[in-house]
Amino acid sequence: MTKEEELQEIIKKSEKIRIFGTKQSSADIASGTATLIDITTYNKILSFDDAAHTVTMQSGVILKDLLEAIEAKGWCIPCLPDINTITIGGALATGTHGTSGKLLCEYMTTCSMVLADGSLKRITEKDALIDAARVSLGVLGVMSEITLKCEPLYTLHVKEGPQDDSEWLPNIKERLKKHDFLRILWLPHTDKGYVITGDKIDANKEVIENLGPAYLKHRRAASKMLYKYSHIFPWTTAIANKLLYRGFFSSTKEHKGSLYQATVTKSRGSTIELAEWTIGLDKFPAVFEELKTEINKWSNKSFIHIPMDVRFIQKDNSWLSYAYKEDTVTMGCVSRNAATADTYEAFKSIEKVFLKHGGKPHWGKRFAAKDATLTKIYSKWEDFKVLRKEMDPTNKFLNPYLSELLNEKIMK
Known part of the structure; x- marks a missing residue:
């Protein structure tokens, strides 16, 4: 899979689907469905905007490849995680971060997301939805093309x-x-x-x-x-x-x-x-x-x-x-x-x-807490659950792990 249209078609035709990348997560967030997509072939860096200092890429790009490409431009992303082998889409969905700055997803300015019906939704910084989409656990839709804001290299x-x-x-x-x-x-x-x-x-x-x-x-x-x-x-x-x-x-x-x-x-x-x-x-x-x-x-x-x-x-x-x-x-x-x-x-x-x-x-790492606990510590947890149901009414993007986490029954 190398094109956005292919990703849309696969998602449209699948009853249950999860995306996986380089398998760096120690949580079962990307497993347990009939259809599993290896996103690492969807890995093109699509464009650079020199005036805005932004780079647009497919969500399967490996962080190492992205960072080497933007350093060649004289740019950087000012807060980086500890490892360089993760996919950009997976890193954003699970709230991956570095230190002394913001989460990696905070540098996302726009993205396109493939919804459960295969349609494409474009989300920008001006959309209220972006605050939910930045850390989505992959349950609102599948990140397709992503634009990140960069800064001059230092x-x-x-x-x-x-x-x-x-x-x-x-x-x-x-x-x-x-x-x-x-x-x-x-x-x-x-x-x-x-x-x-x-x-x-x-x-x-x-x-x-x-x-x-x-x-x-x-x-x-x-x-x-x-x-x-x-x-x-x-x-x-x-x-x-x-x-x-x-x-x-x-x-x-x-x-x-x-x-x-x-x-x-x-x-x-x-x-x-x-x-x-x-x-x-x-x-x-x-x-x-x-x-x-x-x-x-x-x-x-x-x-x-x-x-x-x-x-x-x-x-x-x-x-x-x-x-x-x-x-x-x-x-x-x-x-x-x-x-x-x-x-x-x-x-x-x-x-x-x-x-x-x-x-x-951390969403991509080990923990035992579930819905009843998470609603107490995340003030927007219930709002996120409501939004998830609206965007994925048939629970296409839920696996057993996420179903338990969100206290949702998976329809068979």
């Missing part, structure tokens, strides 16, 4: 290094004001965080590069070995984390590059099992301390693999955004043993603590 001077929790936690707001980029890799059971800051500089400014010891590239292999039996003996995680901190997070680094070059992971291939929760910026310190206390109890089996990724999102108006009407902090929780992720107690503990304070789950 260079970041990036500095990285460890800090005690007592140092980095109280200084978050100050650092957000001071730096153009801020990310913290928290190291559970060590009382340490690994702080990454970036500041815009002239591209010609000389920076003495320090990428740390050569053995840092073996962190994933070391993690795999140290966590091999942590699902059987969870307490060994605390020991492993201390060893990993000393070996891989205790040195400092310094370098420069574009946002894409300097901050985006380019070597991840398979799906990683993880959960991610967000909370208002003002609430985060108290939530962090509560979570830290909870997981450090030896009676609790929620020993968490490192790192927990702490990032920051600016408020927006998208209905199902994690940052709807407030600046937020996101905190990721990863299981390095993908095969035993279903019994990884840490996922339960982080959800319990964040939900207690009104936290929100």
Whole structure:
């Protein structure tokens, strides 16, 4: 499939349909229907508007290809996710984000969406519908062609290094004001965080590069070995984390590059099992301390693999955004043993603590909350459900996972 007309025809003729891309999501959001479409062949970059700094593409374009194309134009998207292997359509639908900026979907200015009957609906920034369409979970229709707003390319001077929790936690707001980029890799059971800051500089400014010891590239292999039996003996995680901190997070680094070059992971291939929760910026310190206390109890089996990724999102108006009407902090929780992720107690503990304070789950990652809980934490949840029924009255875009999430029965 390479043309919009083909996509329309497939959707029109299908009774139940979901779209999948590079399978990076650890949620079952893109599975379980009679018709599954691999969108990765629908991957053309269609046009550039030099005056408006916009790029239009098909929704199956891989982020890596898009970013390389706009960098060649001297442009960038100012807030990028951690990986470059995701499709643009999937990234938008699930609220994918980076740090120190807005969700990726907030840079969408227009899109065309194929509706359940195969017709095409064009949505622009002037349409009220765009606030629902930006993070749609793929249940309003299928994103077809997308236009994103870009900015002139810039260079970041990036500095990285460890800090005690007592140092980095109280200084978050100050650092957000001071730096153009801020990310913290928290190291559970060590009382340490690994702080990454970036500041815009002239591209010609000389920076003495320090990428740390050569053995840092073996962190994933070391993690795999140290966590091999942590699902059987969870307490060994605390020991492993201390060893990993000393070996891989205790040195400092310094370098420069574009946002894409300097901050985006380019070597991840398979799906990683993880959960991610967000909370208002003002609430985060108290939530962090509560979570830290909870997981450090030896009676609790929620020993968490490192790192927990702490990032920051600016408020927006998208209905199902994690940052709807407030600046937020996101905190990721990863299981390095993908095969035993279903019994990884840490996922339960982080959800319990964040939900207690009104936290929100990432749509493309693991969580157990369903409709009754989501309606309490997303103020536009019920409005979104009403809109979904209007746009997809036969539930064509629902699968079992989404049906349960939305408390909707799938018609057979």
